[in-house]
Each structure stands twice: as C-alpha cells, then as structure tokens.
Amino acid sequence: MQPSKKSNSKSATRPLKILFADDEIHLQELIAAELPRMGHEVTVCGDGTEAVEALEKGVFDCLLVDLDMPGMHGIEVIETCKKIAPETEAIVLTGKGSTETAISALRLGAFDYLQKPCKLVELKALFQRVSAQRDLKRQILALKRRLDRAEGSANMIGEHRSMQRLKALIAKVAPTDSTVLIHGETGTGKELAARSVHENSLRSEKPFVAINCGALPENLIESELFGHCKGAYTGASEHRQGLFEVADSGTLFLDEIGELPKQTQASLLRVLESGEVKRVGESEPFSVDVRIVCATHRDLPKMVAEGDFREDLMYRINTFEVKLPALRDRLDDIPELARHLLVRHRPEAARIEAPFDPQAIKQLKNHSWGGNIRELANVIERAAIINDALPIVCDDLPTLSNLKLGASTDALAGKSLREIEMETIYATLDQHDGNKTAAARQLGISLKTLYNKLNADISSRAA
Numbered sequence: 001m002q003p004s005k006k007s008n009s010k011s012a013t014r015p016l017k018i019l020f021a022d023d024e025i026h027l028q029e030l031i032a033a034e035l036p037r038m039g040h041e042v043t044v045c046g047d048g049t050e051a052v053e054a055l056e057k058g059v060f061d062c063l064l065v066d067l068d069m070p071g072m073h074g075i076e077v078i079e080t081c082k083k084i085a086p087e088t089e090a091i092v093l094t095g096k097g098s099t100e101t102a103i104s105a106l107r108l109g110a111f112d113y114l115q116k117p118c119k120l121v122e123l124k125a126l127f128q129r130v131s132a133q134r135d136l137k138r139q140i141l142a143l144k145r146r147l148d149r150a151e152g153s154a155n156m157i158g159e160h161r162s163m164q165r166l167k168a169l170i171a172k173v174a175p176t177d178s179t180v181l182i183h184g185e186t187g188t189g190k191e192l193a194a195r196s197v198h199e200n201s202l203r204s205e206k207p208f209v210a211i212n213c214g215a216l217p218e219n220l221i222e223s224e225l226f227g228h229c230k231g232a233y234t235g236a237s238e239h240r241q242g243l244f245e246v247a248d249s250g251t252l253f254l255d256e257i258g259e260l261p262k263q264t265q266a267s268l269l270r271v272l273e274s275g276e277v278k279r280v281g282e283s284e285p286f287s288v289d290v291r292i293v294c295a296t297h298r299d300l301p302k303m304v305a306e307g308d309f310r311e312d313l314m315y316r317i318n319t320f321e322v323k324l325p326a327l328r329d330r331l332d333d334i335p336e337l338a339r340h341l342l343v344r345h346r347p348e349a350a351r352i353e354a355p356f357d358p359q360a361i362k363q364l365k366n367h368s369w370g371g372n373i374r375e376l377a378n379v380i381e382r383a384a385i386i387n388d389a390l391p392i393v394c395d396d397l398p399t400l401s402n403l404k405l406g407a408s409t410d411a412l413a414g415k416s417l418r419e420i421e422m423e424t425i426y427a428t429l430d431q432h433d434g435n436k437t438a439a440a441r442q443l444g445i446s447l448k449t450l451y452n453k454l455n456a457d458i459s460s461r462a463a
C-alpha cells in the first residue's frame, strides 16, 4: 500500500459503507443519488427483510433505516443489526409523532435519529459524526491492544555507533510510507523500533497495531489479520474487524513475519499489492490505508532458498531494512539501559547518580546476553524485587557463572578447570558463529590469548 497522499486524513470524513432501508420510492432515489455525492457508498433496500439479508451478506459502517415500513418494522431491523453486526452504527428515520419509537431505537443502541423530512446537510453532519465515532473506536481498540503490551515509551536507549546509525535510519524512513523490515535477534528491541517508526511518522496520532505472526494458530491468522463475516466458519457468530481495519490510517506491525504460514503469505502479498482487504467469507474487498512494518529474527533469503518464504513477499517487505545490534555488541550501553529498565520498577532511580554499584555494572557487562535486552529487563526486574533500596549490588543479580555457562554446578563437577575453560571457549565461539574477535571480546581476553589457548588445546589433543 502506498497511502502517502491519503495521510492528510486526520480531519476528513472517511467514506462510509451505508445501508439504506425505506419503502418510499422517491427517498430511495434521492439517497441513491446524494450519498455517493457526499463520497459514501450506499446500498438501497425497499423493506426491512431486504435490509436484514444485506446485513447478513456484507459489512456496513452505517444503517439508515425508516421505522414504519410494511413487513419488518425498523426496530426489528435494528435489533437484528445489533446482533449480527454490532459495529454497524444504526440511524433511525422517523415520521412526525413517532419520537417515542425513535427513543426505543436509541435504547437498543441506535446511534441517533432524524425526523422526516430531513435535510441533506443534517444527514451529512450525522455521517461525519459516525465517521469520527468509528475512528475513535478503532483507536480505542488499538490502544487497548497496545496497553496490553505496554512497555513504556518508544524511546530507544543506546549511544553505541550501531544504535546511533539505527536511530538516524529510523528518523529518515519514519516520515515516509515505506514498508520497513526490522531484523534482529530475540529481545533486541524490534517492537520498540517499530513503535519508534510509527511515533516519528505522520501517522503517530493514528493506531499502532501489533501482531505476532507466530503466536496464532494457522486457521485463525487470516481472520485476525483480515477480519471475517458472520458465518464465515464454525464459531464466527458475528462480523469481526481484522487488524488491517483496526490499523486503518495507522501502522500495522507484523512481528515474526517469517512464521507466517505459506497460504497467509499469499493473501498478505495480495493485500500489500492492491491496498485492498477482503474479510474471510466476504466477496467484496475494501481499501485500507495502512503502513506496514515487519520484523523477524529469521534469515529470510535462506527461508526463500529453502522454499519456506515467498520470494515476491520478501521483496515487497524489504524495501527498507534495518538491523538491530545484539546487546553483546554494544556492552557500553548497559549502564544507561539498566538504569532505564530499573526506572520502570523504581522511578527514583531516574534521579540517582549511580543506581547501580560499579561492580554490579561490571558483572552485567561480563554477560553474553543471549536473550538481549529482554533478558536484561528480566534480570533488572528481579534485582528490583530482591533489593528495595538503591544502589543495586552484585548480590541482587544472578551469579555470573550461571548466566554465562547456563549450566548447573553439578554438570561442571568432575571436570578439570582447563576442560571447563575450553568448553566455555568453544561454546562462546559457537554463539558467535566462529567469529574469534567477537568471542575473545565476550570472554574478556585478547584475540592473541584466544589463539594461544586454541592452539594449545589442538596440540594437546594431537599429542
């Protein structure tokens, strides 16, 4: 989707899909001609039964319904509408003297009522309110989902060169509508980076909606992304908006995109290319204006080569790729990060010059941080629970050997120190895919010492 020109949608009335039901022919003709002129799409029905059929089949933003119609009464239509499509706003048209019935309609959840003969300007204003109300509802929904995952602001801590480069890239790409692909190991801050893209974009006032593509069963993911119609499958008892709709005019963050099932990859590609979404079970697509940010810890080109990820989708999403550094490659950022994470639990840490004892910082800097900042956040949270005073000291942290080797002392007993040392060296090399410079840095020894130890080990085995 390339919606840049639509991003001025902050105050404009969003085009609505309106269902109109009235038995008066001249009104049907008027509405069929005038509503499209206001920019809306309208389906006209001559009675209540027809309106209910239309509600069963499609999704509407708004139902405009007369009360006194032959056959099914308007009130019944509203009742049915609230059952099968609770998100559709109902507006009642009443003749003189039926104000009481209109009030019953409001009690049933109707949005408002208009008395006949009504003026087009009144209708227009009402649709503006419906549109604003729907925007608000979407935002609330998105906020609720965000709140569930609330983890503070999108402020990315880190002054290491790699972080400075990353922040500069985000600042450049954020105001555009380009799709961004964020690559990084687990816990490196991919979601935070995605939020930062959103918050620095022109869409910052609009919803930011996140979904972990690996967290939902294959049969639910399409419905979660694109929505579904009532009856689309067993258990779909009402129409439901998908996240593309919820994120409309905002940003949709597709976390762990590499985990998306093959079939959904095809559907997603269609949506990204056409800018149109079709709810599961619905035949008519509708346009959405969504900026996409994806993230993965997987090697997508490798997945493509192995046939697990669509090549065309990869090229569609990697327009702008950013890589998040692992925490072990920016250990100097640890003091600031640790303070930032501690403030979440102990606000007073923000005002203290040294909320951590220097030895504790040293211990934190010595660890390999396979789980990156998420792991650091857990260690800090645990420390904040153990120690209710500041500064945090070494005793409040898990012991370094446990952290570093990830092994119990039982597993080490019976081995010589030399064996343990070599096991640690080989495990660290494995972690760094054989990169000796990175392994030596993490082990806290020089590259030369690492070579000496490896050579000595090889010679002793050969002897």
Ligand SMILES: Nc1ncnc2c1ncn2[C@@H]1O[C@H](COP(=O)(O)OP(=O)(O)OP(=O)(O)O)[C@@H](O)[C@H]1O
Pocket: 151, 152, 155, 156, 157, 158, 184, 185, 186, 187, 188, 189, 190, 191, 192, 193, 255, 297, 337, 340, 373, 374, 377
């Ligand atoms: N640069 C940063 N500054 C401050 N906090 C950060 C930073 N990066 C990550 N965090 C924090 O670390 C935790 C993990 O971050 P986030 O969820 O964004 O990582 P992720 O890469 O998306 O994780 P996963 O791979 O598990 O999905 C969060 O609490 C987040 O706020």
